Amino acid sequence: MVMRTEEDVTNAYEAFSDAIFRHCLFRVYQREHARDLTQQVFMKTWEYITDGKSIEHVRAFLYRTANNLIIDEVRKKKDHVSLEVLEEHGMEPSVDARDRIEASIDGLAITPYLKQLANDDREILVMRYIDDLSPQEIAHVLGETANVVSVRLHRAIKKLRQLLPHTYVL
């Protein structure tokens, strides 16, 4: 899939908006914020195309753009969401209570444990196990080799295992 037109970007939106939203949500923990970031990802992608460029590796480009935006956010401010708030409210559900909420509460249970990890570890676990990117795709997004990604993944899983309740350790 190559992106160079409005239709291409719209198709990419239909195909990947949920995945990008999930990726952002499990990094910033606030629904509205994740939604804004998702929106920015596709708008920035379009801005890139308006300079006359086309995008060949669409998925990797979108994730890379999302990661860059998230990193900018992290640099601007610290995440003030406390573990207590997360555990009390889960993640922030849809701001508009009248919307039909599709997020499974169970799906958010991993959040408090991810929050305790370093940003790099969290990033790679989210990409592998929530975004379903292959190690090769992750390597492409992060600009590293697949070997380095594998090693980082292994270390991140080990750290996460130590945080999970014993009953859930594989």
Add this chain to the structure above:
Amino acid sequence: MFYKLRYFRKTKDVKLTEREKGWMRSELQAFMKAHPVRVIAESRQIDQEGHSHFLSSFKSMMLKPLPITLSALLVLGGGTAFAAEQSLPNEALYPVKVQVNERVRATFTPTTEAKAKWEARVAVRRLEEAEELAIKNKLNAETQTTVETNFDAQAKLVQEKIARLKAEGNTQAAIDLSNEFQASLRAHETILVELDAQNIDETVIDPMIDKVKLNVTAMQEEGGRLQQEQAELTVDTQAELKLMAQKKKHSASEAIATAKHSLNASTNLNTDIKAKATLLIQMANTDLTAGNDAYNKANSKLALTMYGRAEVQAGEAIILLKASHSLRLEALPEIPPPTDVIEKPTEPMESEIQETTDLKLDMKKEVPPTMIDNKTEVKIGL
């Protein structure tokens, strides 16, 4: 070997709601249209062809009208200003309509309240333009972007004016304006949905509908907040509140009478529009009755609220009938409904509404289901 941690499995259920997705899609599409691809080679070619360059500049002017001063209007003359009133996006006089006529009127409107009402009227004019363009098959991506961008800016201005009214201590005027604007938006939302159902290009209609829905929600919330604040204010005398309720009853009764008259006078009315207008009038009557009950029980605050709701609903019916008439939305042939739609509301809806109004009033509660989801409303009766 990679393995799935159990906790991660259910994360796949986390996704955007349909509403979020649709709203973001329309925002993205509007953004892309507003920021076209800059193709340098092509523009060089256009520069070599003088007339193409002129046309593209002219088009660009249409999309972003250049500011035209009052002195230019004086030069152009009043006839031009009058003719401009009928113009639509992409037509030669449209910049005069938007940049001169509307701005001049805003400048010379004396009070904050009157200015606020005018800005609300301007926002509605954008929707009327979209409807007119749709009827004439001229609502394309270009004109839709113009209308939507201008409507968006205007709707924000209305919100600012409402905030200003409140800041000036004129809370009732802020509430009234928020309710009136909401009624106008909902009426035009119905019209746009009806045009959508008539196979007007949905890629241009849908973003407009979404935009209007967003503003309806914003107005509902703002109106609810204002009413809540007003309810919490200490009123100096009960007599003052009673007087406000009496005035509101009078205006609500007048609005209902006007709506009924318009409905009875309408011939060959679109079935959906007729059904919706009828229902709105019924609901207005129900709220008026509820207001009378509250007034008789010396609950002037509740009476004021119920009369306000009645007035808004009747107002929506009036706007709906008027817009339907001016757009000549004729009755469509009867088409059997698909099997998966919600049934058209019947008489029991009134009792449901009555039950709702008898309950403790929640200002943030939306209008009964038939008014919320206009996609459902469109399918009803088709």
